[in-house]
Amino acid sequence: MASSQPSKRPSKVTVAGAGGGSTGQPVKFARRTSSGQTGLCPGCKEPYKPNDGEDDGPTGSLSVSGPDGKRAMSLVRQNQKGEFDNKGLFNETSGSYGIGSAYWPPDDGGGGGGKGSGGGFGDPADKPWRPLTRRLPMPKSIISPYRLLIVVRFIVLCFYLTWRISHPNDEAMWLWFMSIVCEMWFAFSWILDQIPKLCPVNRSADLQLLHDKFDTPDKVANPEGRSDLPGLDFFVSTADPEKEPPLVTANTILSILAVEYPVEKLACYISDDGGALLTFEAMAEACSFADLWVPFCRKHDIEPRNPDTYFSLKGDPTKNKTRMDFVKDRRRVKREYDEFKVRINNLPDSIRRRSDAFNAREEMKIFKSIRERGVDPTEPIKVKRATWMADGTHWPGTWTNPSRDHAKGDHAGILQIMLKPPSPDPLHGSGEEEKRSGYDHNKKAGAMNALVRSSAVLSNGPFILNLDCDHYIYNCMAVREGICFMMDRGGEDICYIQFPQRFEGIDPSDRYANHNTVFFDGNMRALDGVQGPFYVGTGCMFRRFALYEDKTEWGDRVGWIYGSVTEDVVTGYRMHNRGWRSIYCLTKRDAFRGSAPINLTDRLHQVLRWATGSVEIFFSRNNAFLASKRLKWLQRLAYINVGVYPFTSLFLIVYCFLPALSLLSGHFIVKNLNATFLMYLLLMTLCLIGLAVLEVRWSEVSLEDWWRNEQFWLISGTSAHLAAVIQGLLKVMAGIEISFTLTSKAVEDSDDAYAELYLVKWTSLMIPPIVIAMINVLAMVVAFSRTIYSISPQWGKFVGGAFFSFWVLAHFLTVRNTSDNSEQ
Numbered sequence: 165m166a167s168s169q170p171s172k173r174p175s176k177v178t179v180a181g182a183g184g185g186s187t188g189q190p191v192k193f194a195r196r197t198s199s200g201q202t203g204l205c206p207g208c209k210e211p212y213k214p215n216d217g218e219d220d221g222p223t224g225s226l227s228v229s230g231p232d233g234k235r236a237m238s239l240v241r242q243n244q245k246g247e248f249d250n251k252g253l254f255n256e257t258s259g260s261y262g263i264g265s266a267y268w269p270p271d272d273g274g275g276g277g278g279k280g281s282g283g284g285f286g287d288p289a290d291k292p293w294r295p296l297t298r299r300l301p302m303p304k305s306i307i308s309p310y311r312l313l314i315v316v317r318f319i320v321l322c323f324y325l326t327w328r329i330s331h332p333n334d335e336a337m338w339l340w341f342m343s344i345v346c347e348m349w350f351a352f353s354w355i356l357d358q359i360p361k362l363c364p365v366n367r368s369a370d371l372q373l374l375h376d377k378f379d380t381p382d383k384v385a386n387p388e389g390r391s392d393l394p395g396l397d398f399f400v401s402t403a404d405p406e407k408e409p410p411l412v413t414a415n416t417i418l419s420i421l422a423v424e425y426p427v428e429k430l431a432c433y434i435s436d437d438g439g440a441l442l443t444f445e446a447m448a449e450a451c452s453f454a455d456l457w458v459p460f461c462r463k464h465d466i467e468p469r470n471p472d473t474y475f476s477l478k479g480d481p482t483k484n485k486t487r488m489d490f491v492k493d494r495r496r497v498k499r500e501y502d503e504f505k506v507r508i509n510n511l512p513d514s515i516r517r518r519s520d521a522f523n524a525r526e527e528m529k530i531f532k533s534i535r536e537r538g539v540d541p542t543e544p545i546k547v548k549r550a551t552w553m554a555d556g557t558h559w560p561g562t563w564t565n566p567s568r569d570h571a572k573g574d575h576a577g578i579l580q581i582m583l584k585p586p587s588p589d590p591l592h593g594s595g596e597e598e599k600r601s602g603y604d605h606n607k608k609a610g611a612m613n614a615l616v617r618s619s620a621v622l623s624n625g626p627f628i629l630n631l632d633c634d635h636y637i638y639n640c641m642a643v644r645e646g647i648c649f650m651m652d653r654g655g656e657d658i659c660y661i662q663f664p665q666r667f668e669g670i671d672p673s674d675r676y677a678n679h680n681t682v683f684f685d686g687n688m689r690a691l692d693g694v695q696g697p698f699y700v701g702t703g704c705m706f707r708r709f710a711l712y713e714d715k716t717e718w719g720d721r722v723g724w725i726y727g728s729v730t731e732d733v734v735t736g737y738r739m740h741n742r743g744w745r746s747i748y749c750l751t752k753r754d755a756f757r758g759s760a761p762i763n764l765t766d767r768l769h770q771v772l773r774w775a776t777g778s779v780e781i782f783f784s785r786n787n788a789f790l791a792s793k794r795l796k797w798l799q800r801l802a803y804i805n806v807g808v809y810p811f812t813s814l815f816l817i818v819y820c821f822l823p824a825l826s827l828l829s830g831h832f833i834v835k836n837l838n839a840t841f842l843m844y845l846l847l848m849t850l851c852l853i854g855l856a857v858l859e860v861r862w863s864e865v866s867l868e869d870w871w872r873n874e875q876f877w878l879i880s881g882t883s884a885h886l887a888a889v890i891q892g893l894l895k896v897m898a899g900i901e902i903s904f905t906l907t908s909k910a911v912e913d914s915d916d917a918y919a920e921l922y923l924v925k926w927t928s929l930m931i932p933p934i935v936i937a938m939i940n941v942l943a944m945v946v947a948f949s950r951t952i953y954s955i956s957p958q959w960g961k962f963v964g965g966a967f968f969s970f971w972v973l974a975h976f977l978t979v980r981n982t983s984d985n986s987e988q
């Protein structure tokens with residue numbers, strides 16, 4: 165084990181100060197892509213010899229390094245004269261930094277000028293200009309009736325409510341009053357949810373054109389074929405090696421390092437809020453393994469580039485593989501990956517053994533010096549026990565010798581540069597500039613901001629893509645689609661490109677709507693037609709410039725915004741509020757895939773956190789009611805909805821008890837079930853069904869998914885959302901802080917892949933839905949027997965109440981989908 169021995173290689177560990185922490189121990193690992201130079205970090209194993217026994221085809225070289233060492237300074241340098249410099253086309257562009265004008269030559273330039281031909285550097289002047297991306301409107305045959313139905317439903321709803329208000333049930337005013345208040349709120353929340361969905365769009369990006377414009381060698385301008393794509397920095401956040409196994413994070417890192425993007429333009433930064441040596445050493449192992457994995461992926465077009473997923477794919481691995489050496493390469497990489505996994509699994513043990521050995525040595529030293537000084541050796545000596553890195557130094561995250569600014573919970577950030585970048589350029593000020601104090605640690609937002617600051621002095625890529633540790637790259641071309649939008653003409657006001665979140669390992673019938681498809685394929689696509697989708701925390705590509713504006717306002721106006729457990733939505737909101745727009749990038753093959761909790765308890769806790777974040781937003785100055793004029797009208801409604809939706813739970817819970825109350829009291833929300841009421845009911849139901857069908861068609865969500873979403877809306881609406889409102893109120897009124905409960909990504913080894921699903925971990929959040937279901941069943945039974953035995957049976961009212969009750973109960977019924985092999 166290399167890691168149990170102090171490394172003999174020189175270690176270039178940069179430990180640098182960053183934002184002081186208040187709750188955790190942020191450790192930021194910074195890692196630039198490899199050029200095959202490894203061994204700069206303790207814990208790294210011996211570098212793989214990339215070429216041993218392999219032949220190097222022209223495209224299949226097993227080297228990861230860029231075509232040459234120099235870093236192309238795209239986007240950074242401003243052409244001062246504003247002139248079109250034909251010679252440096254590929255290496256310098258005349259845009260201003262990170263604004264997205266990267267390749268647009270000024271119209272008076274030498275590139276042909278004029279509107280039609282200014283199509284990017286390297287484009288011959290005679291070629292017509294072509295857009296990198298297109299906006300595709302939804303088919304009229306779906307969207308027109310959809311809009312019409314929205315209007316119809318709105319009108320019917322208005323008439324219905326007016327009718328209800330003017331026809332109180334004087335036999336049971338309380339029932340009538342409760343129901344009408346709830347119904348008015350539901351109408352309001354329906355409007356908030358529905359109106360922003362008026363103009364959904366689809367988009368497409370032209371990857372071939374991107375390649376032609378940025379990646380194509382040119383005899384004159386770019387003889388070495390260097391890419392002129394902009395620099396891209398990946399940020400990965402992890403927080404707890406127990407809940408977020410380092411192997412998962414390592415796989416994410418490997419998928420990033422293997423992405424189809426020029427190595428010299430790519431950098432990867434990892435933040436570990438847990439400050440765990442385990443995570444650090446696992447990352448070091450991953451960096452070493454990348455030297456084997458990345459060339460293998462590139463040589464044989466491997467997909468997905470997450471080794472764990474790749475090696476557990478079912479089916480024939482040789483399908484579509486034509487290179488003769490594929491089988492040999494794959495066998496070798498597979499074996500090395502298995503060994504890599506064993507090393508990762510062994511890490512906790514080897515770190516402990518190593519630390520024990522070092523600690524014992526320290527004890528001996530102290531013991532010796534005490535004896536030499538002639539102090540009574542029987543007196544117990546206190547030796548602080550530390551965690552040790554392989555190079556014989558203390559792991560900075562153990563705080564064994566606390567001092568000012570360097571103690572657990574209050575310390576500087578730690579910056580580790582794991583591998584030298586492929587560039588011979590010096591790393592300007594790496595480390596030193598990290599010494600910023602007074603910034604709050606602030607959960608994930610704090611971690612992200614620390615990465616923004618440290619990456620600024622290392623690679624400073626104009627674009628940043630952030631991923632949760634469990635979200636890996638499933639489509640290695642996807643980031644290029646994002647770049648297409650950023651680099652397209654008119655793209656300079658795009659602050660971020662959000663990709664949908666897709667999940668793996670979810671039960672086939674998706675009982676608790678974990679896939680969230682209605683949100684990701686419906687709501688988000690609709691917002692794309694307004695000002696842009698929300699930022700949802702992972703799988704999002706930012707323009708660095710949009711995060712940077714005034715260095716003193718981190719977490720307040722700039723960067724990731726603090727003060728909420730759902731930092732994501734607030735961060736996106738602040739940008740939209742300043743007039744930026746965002747883009748939703750739905751790639752054919754999922755761009756990223758992550759894990760989601762499949763058992764009810766974890767799911768409820770996740771939803772609870774989101775809803776609590778929403779309540780926090782509602783009571784903060786980020787409430788969209790206070791938005792600036794730059795926020796578009798429909799976008800504002802959507803953001804208001806984000807802040808308001810948890811409050812629906814207050815009305816929902818009352819409404820769910822109404823059927824039982826009607827059944828038991830023998831009254832109903834209306835005086836009698838007359839034709840007018842039934843007609844309204846029929847009309848509204850028809851509108852609802854019509855809207856659902858049309859929405860399912862434009863969003864391409866399945867009807868089953870849509871129904872799961874409705875079900876879970878009721879379950880979470882009566883439990884987690886309610887708790888969120890209470891928590892949020894507690895925070896506002898009593899200042900009680902809300903903690904971020906991490907979702908576990910650890911997979912239990914078990915024969916049944918979905919064993920987790922049936923795991924019942926009791927949580928008080930389950931009480932309201934269970935009580936609702938039980939009371940409704942009970943009320944039906946009681947009312948049914950009463951109606952049968954009563955002398956003047958009130959069947960009408962019973963049927964009304966029972967239908968009402970059944971509507972509630974239907975939300976708790978799950979029919980298990982038996983086609984279990986649909987996953988994959």
Ligand SMILES: O=c1ccn([C@@H]2O[C@H](COP(=O)(O)OP(=O)(O)O[C@H]3O[C@H](CO)[C@@H](O)[C@H](O)[C@H]3O)[C@@H](O)[C@H]2O)c(=O)[nH]1
Nearest residue numbers: 401402403437607608611632633701702729730904906907
């Ligand atoms: O103090 C913290 C807490 C969390 N995280 C990271 O935040 C991410 C999300 O945590 P997870 O438990 O997986 O939450 P989810 O509910 O699955 O995440 C969704 O919701 C979060 C906001 O509530 C967003 O931050 C995420 O990007 C989004 O995927 C993970 O990478 C964590 O490592 C930190 O870095 N520091």
Ligand SMILES: [Mn+2]
Nearest residue numbers: 632634759907
């Ligand atoms: Mn997650």
